[in-house]
Amino acid sequence: MNTAPVRILSLLVAGVALLAGCSKSGGGSEAAADAIVIGEFASLTGKEAAFGQSSHKGTQLAIEELNAAGGLLGKPVRYVYEDNRSTPGESATIAKKLISRDKIVALLGEVASGRSLEAAPIAQASKVPMISPSSTNPKVTETGDYIFRVCFTDPFQGKLLAEFARRTLKAQKIAIFSDVAAPYSVGLAQFFREPFLAGGGQIVAEQKYTGGDKDFKAQLTAIKSLKPDAIMVPGYYTDVGLIVAQARQLGITVPLFGGDGWEAPELIQIAGSEALQGTYYSTHFSPENTDPVAQKFVAAYRARYGGETPDAMAALGYDSAMVLADAIRRAGSTESAKLRDALAATSGYAGATGATTLDANRDASKPAVIITVKDGKFQYVETIAP
Amino acid sequence: MTELLQQLINGLALGAIYALIALGYTMVYGVLRFINFAHSDVFMVGAFSGYFLSRYVPHESVAGAVFVLLGSMIICAVLGVVIEKLAYRPLRGRSTLTALITAIGVSLLLQNLGQRLFGANPRSFPALFPQRQFTFEGGLVISSGQIMVFAVTLLLLFALRHIVLKTRIGTAMRALSFNPVAASLVGVNNDRVISFTFALGSALAAAGGILYATNYPSIDPLMGTLPGLKAFVAAVLGGIGNIAGAAVGGLVLGLVETTVVALGGSTYRDAVAFAVLILILLLRPNGLLGKRQAEKV
Amino acid sequence: MARSQYALLVALALIGVVAAFSGQYNPYFLDIAVSCGINITLAVSLNLINGYTGQFSLGHAGFMGVGAYSAAMLTTSFASSLLPLLGGQTWLLFALALLAGGLVAALAGLLVGVPSLRLKGDYLAIVTLGFGEIIRVVLQNIDAVGGPRGLIGIPGYTSLFWVYGLAAIAIYVVWAMVNSSYGRGFIAVADDEIAAEAMGIDSTRYKITAFLVGAFFAGLAGGMYAHFKQYIAPQGFGFDRSIEIVVMVILGGMGNTGGVILAAVLLTVLGEWLRQFGDLRMILYSLLIIVLMILRPQGLFTWSLPRRRAG
Numbered sequence: 001m002n003t004a005p006v007r008i009l010s011l012l013v014a015g016v017a018l019l020a021g022c023s024k025s026g027g028g029s030e031a032a033a034d035a036i037v038i039g040e041f042a043s044l045t046g047k048e049a050a051f052g053q054s055s056h057k058g059t060q061l062a063i064e065e066l067n068a069a070g071g072l073l074g075k076p077v078r079y080v081y082e083d084n085r086s087t088p089g090e091s092a093t094i095a096k097k098l099i100s101r102d103k104i105v106a107l108l109g110e111v112a113s114g115r116s117l118e119a120a121p122i123a124q125a126s127k128v129p130m131i132s133p134s135s136t137n138p139k140v141t142e143t144g145d146y147i148f149r150v151c152f153t154d155p156f157q158g159k160l161l162a163e164f165a166r167r168t169l170k171a172q173k174i175a176i177f178s179d180v181a182a183p184y185s186v187g188l189a190q191f192f193r194e195p196f197l198a199g200g201g202q203i204v205a206e207q208k209y210t211g212g213d214k215d216f217k218a219q220l221t222a223i224k225s226l227k228p229d230a231i232m233v234p235g236y237y238t239d240v241g242l243i244v245a246q247a248r249q250l251g252i253t254v255p256l257f258g259g260d261g262w263e264a265p266e267l268i269q270i271a272g273s274e275a276l277q278g279t280y281y282s283t284h285f286s287p288e289n290t291d292p293v294a295q296k297f298v299a300a301y302r303a304r305y306g307g308e309t310p311d312a313m314a315a316l317g318y319d320s321a322m323v324l325a326d327a328i329r330r331a332g333s334t335e336s337a338k339l340r341d342a343l344a345a346t347s348g349y350a351g352a353t354g355a356t357t358l359d360a361n362r363d364a365s366k367p368a369v370i371i372t373v374k375d376g377k378f379q380y381v382e383t384i385a386p
Numbered sequence: 387m388t389e390l391l392q393q394l395i396n397g398l399a400l401g402a403i404y405a406l407i408a409l410g411y412t413m414v415y416g417v418l419r420f421i422n423f424a425h426s427d428v429f430m431v432g433a434f435s436g437y438f439l440s441r442y443v444p445h446e447s448v449a450g451a452v453f454v455l456l457g458s459m460i461i462c463a464v465l466g467v468v469i470e471k472l473a474y475r476p477l478r479g480r481s482t483l484t485a486l487i488t489a490i491g492v493s494l495l496l497q498n499l500g501q502r503l504f505g506a507n508p509r510s511f512p513a514l515f516p517q518r519q520f521t522f523e524g525g526l527v528i529s530s531g532q533i534m535v536f537a538v539t540l541l542l543l544f545a546l547r548h549i550v551l552k553t554r555i556g557t558a559m560r561a562l563s564f565n566p567v568a569a570s571l572v573g574v575n576n577d578r579v580i581s582f583t584f585a586l587g588s589a590l591a592a593a594g595g596i597l598y599a600t601n602y603p604s605i606d607p608l609m610g611t612l613p614g615l616k617a618f619v620a621a622v623l624g625g626i627g628n629i630a631g632a633a634v635g636g637l638v639l640g641l642v643e644t645t646v647v648a649l650g651g652s653t654y655r656d657a658v659a660f661a662v663l664i665l666i667l668l669l670r671p672n673g674l675l676g677k678r679q680a681e682k683v
Numbered sequence: 684m685a686r687s688q689y690a691l692l693v694a695l696a697l698i699g700v701v702a703a704f705s706g707q708y709n710p711y712f713l714d715i716a717v718s719c720g721i722n723i724t725l726a727v728s729l730n731l732i733n734g735y736t737g738q739f740s741l742g743h744a745g746f747m748g749v750g751a752y753s754a755a756m757l758t759t760s761f762a763s764s765l766l767p768l769l770g771g772q773t774w775l776l777f778a779l780a781l782l783a784g785g786l787v788a789a790l791a792g793l794l795v796g797v798p799s800l801r802l803k804g805d806y807l808a809i810v811t812l813g814f815g816e817i818i819r820v821v822l823q824n825i826d827a828v829g830g831p832r833g834l835i836g837i838p839g840y841t842s843l844f845w846v847y848g849l850a851a852i853a854i855y856v857v858w859a860m861v862n863s864s865y866g867r868g869f870i871a872v873a874d875d876e877i878a879a880e881a882m883g884i885d886s887t888r889y890k891i892t893a894f895l896v897g898a899f900f901a902g903l904a905g906g907m908y909a910h911f912k913q914y915i916a917p918q919g920f921g922f923d924r925s926i927e928i929v930v931m932v933i934l935g936g937m938g939n940t941g942g943v944i945l946a947a948v949l950l951t952v953l954g955e956w957l958r959q960f961g962d963l964r965m966i967l968y969s970l971l972i973i974v975l976m977i978l979r980p981q982g983l984f985t986w987s988l989p990r991r992r993a994g
Contacts, residue, residue: 054507081961251521482805484980660812667802671802
């Protein structure tokens with residue numbers, strides 16, 4: 001009779017324990033060697049790779065610029081990044097690796113609130129500051145005082161869109177068409193619905209799609225028959241482009257609008273500029289923004305990445321790294337508590353996505369702009385302050 | 387009423403695309419008893435081939451469109467043959483599950499290579515055929531893209547039927563699907579016929595990719611997974627190995643899916659295809675148009 | 684006491700000793716070790732279905748997901764009502780949660796197994812894949828567990844002891860089942876179902892048992908996973924995860940428990956090692972699958988070719 005399996009198992013446990021024991025967890029900050037180590041986790045492959053790759057490129061550009069200018073606190077910046085394959089479960093492991101093995105001083109990431117929420121408790125417990133470039137779920141920074149973000153939150157954006165719909169679009173009856181697979185979309189819809197209803201508006205229809213779907217005609221047809229004044233689509237540009245195009249194909253002429261997930265140069269290509277007439281979205285950043293910091297970023301990005309124009313994720317990725325760098329400089333050290341305090345004190349930092357101030361909840365408080373598309377070009381409509 | 391008609395058109399147009407992809411699955415399975423998991427990614431390569439080829443032709447011209455379509459069909463035919471030679475041929479004679487896992491491996495490889503080479507950002511597919519909307523009374527809208535899908539699918543269906551039933555190589559394919567050993571005994575070059583089958587199936591996938599991209603002009607390296615799976619369900623639904631079955635299965639699935647979405651179950655859209663698959667395999671495993679086959683011992 | 688049971692107790696004791704020092708280990712390596720343990724349980728449970736009984740299942744991650752969510756619900760939403768009943772002992776709550784997860788997963792296994800009885804080979808594989816995806820979509824639509832946003836804030840009850848203890852039990856159960864005279868039936872069904880039936884073996888019963896037990900342990904592993912990562916989402920229990928587990932079983936050699944254990948550990952560690960290649964990681968992984976199937980379909984740790992269906 002063969003007891004091999006159980007024996008193998010015991011050996012394995014012993015072996016694994018040895019392995020684990022070999023490298024004991026070094027305590028906190030090793031006398032910062034000869035470099036400042038910054039970690040990043042992003043979805044570089046898998047379903048949400050489009051966003052992860054974008055934000056990663058922005059962050060990478062920032063780090064390269066920092067090193068070209070002589071590093072931080074006189075030391076070069078060592079950049080360690082890992083791919084979480086858009087898969088739940090990976091981010092937690094990556095956070096542990098970056099913190100305990102690579103000894104990062106801060107963690108940058110993630111685009112998706114779900115994955116940020118996965119890593120945040122680990123960063124918080126290890127007292128490593130974490131900055132999310134674009135996770136908008138309020139719960140992310142609620143995890144603890146070491147977690148920050150450089151983008152606005154769903155409640156803020158939802159409220160401003162509700163106001164915009166009522167005030168500027170003069171829409172009384174709205175249909176919401178949200179991405180059920182994206183926490184961002186569900187969250188934004190939820191935080192739009194409440195203030196909009198409170199302001200006396202009516203939601204005549206709520207349809208759902210799953211991110212990655214290509215055919216929205218069935219739901220759009222259903223929406224069309226209920227005759228809304230405007231349609232809110234709190235989704236990502238990857239789907240919005242097709243949604244807008246198909247809506248116009250079906251003869252829907254009312255305005256469509258959404259949030260910063262729309263922001264990307266590809267939007268015009270996918271939807272076609274004709275279809276995008278009469279659509280609006282709120283965002284932090286626009287490549288057309290004449291602000292010098294933004295323009296400098298756009299030029300640098302284009303130069304670095306073969307003429308490609310950055311989208312909002314890239315700009316936010318860039319800012320997350322730059323805000324961190326600014327805090328490191330102000331703190332004069334990378335010691336975790338000092339760095340955390342310096343980050344919390346960030347005020348009016350001139351980033352590519354606007355003047356960034358981190359409020360008491362460690363969320364970015366900054367104005368949003370509304371953009372529309374006219375004649376194939378993005379056009380600024382108005383600014384809404386927090 | 388208009389809404390019903392509109393949903394009907396939507397469903398049929400969607401179904402026609404599934405039918406086109408399903409043709410490739412059904413052919414390869416019919417001849418080789420093998421589910422080519424990588425078919426959905428050949429579909430994706432077809433769309434990307436079209437994207438890159440379209441840079442060399444003027445937009446919105448029929449001649450250019452035909453060039454792009456044929457060009458990507460040829461590219462994918464070659465890809466299909468290469469995959470068969472490198473990954474599947476060494477496994478001939480081994481268990482079908484080994485082949486299935488290899489196919490999954492090839493599929494993953496193509497997807498990840500695509501993400502590496504093309505980047506994960508979706509690209510917008512240019513308008514190859516002139517785009518027009520035809521509006522009818524009551525607000526019913528049919529787009530030229532949808533009409534194209536019907537037309538091309540029908541064309542390719544008949545072409546395929548002709549090849550399989552009326553040409554020598556088609557006869558060889560049918561012989562192979564009955565009994566490979568006997569076929570080789572009567573002089574059929576199995577290797578060559580199998581390569582041809584893959585080439586044909588892949589070309590069809592490419593056509594499906596181009597039409598799909600024309601109607602939903604956003605392409606990305608992972609675009610093939612879901613349409614591919616659904617097309618496979620369509621093939622099984624119609625009776626796998628049966629060409630007309632693939633067409634019927636595709637249309638039925640498209641209609642069922644659109645109905646579910648129209649009734650408010652859009653978030654269950656993907657599960658629909660699988661539910662259909664399971665039902666069909668339980669109730670009528672040989673598909674709508676298939677024949678019962680007894681298992682000999 | 685039979686030698687095998689003795690071995691199990693020794694293993695559990697050893698595990699207990701090693702786990703006692705958990706606080707000393709580097710968190711990252713601890714993380715890998717726990718992942719290995721969970722994967723061992725998953726692979727061994729799938730091996731019963733795939734390897735020993737020859738039922739090709741591509742939806743195993745669905746059972747894991749069902750178990751993960753069931754267990755997590757008990758320790759989050761229902762914790763406040765259950766904990767007082769258990770005298771405030773969290774380990775008891777955890778055990779209960781895991782058990783619940785396992786049972787619900789077993790139920791799912793039953794639901795998947797019964798309809799699948801008539802199908803073989805490719806068709807069975809695709810149907811199980813379909814079930815796995817349906818489970819994922821259903822989980823995505825249940826708002827009460829967070830839908831696609833996932834479930835956060837799951838308490839981190841998992842420890843080395845729990846994980847490896849469970850793995851040891853899983854290995855023991857599967858191995859004991861298959862190596863009993865009753866258990867020979869599993870292998871008979873895999874070899875040639877019709878011949879087995881002709882010999883009086885109720886293949887239906889064996890197949891269902893395989894699915895039930897396999898799903899049960901997958902559910903336990905899922906519960907373990909949920910309390911380890913402390914965050915679960917439906918996307919993590921889809922086709923990709925199922926394939927990962929299938930590759931472990933194939934690499935180890937279908938029907939070879941020892942091989943499967945080694946394969947699970949190897950692949951978990953390999954996954955981590957491949958991180959340094961960034962986005963080449965998945966490309967290398969898929970190449971590995973292809974090369975493996977072409978060169979050594981019987982797995983790395985077996986010496987005979989995979990069984991083919993007779994005839």
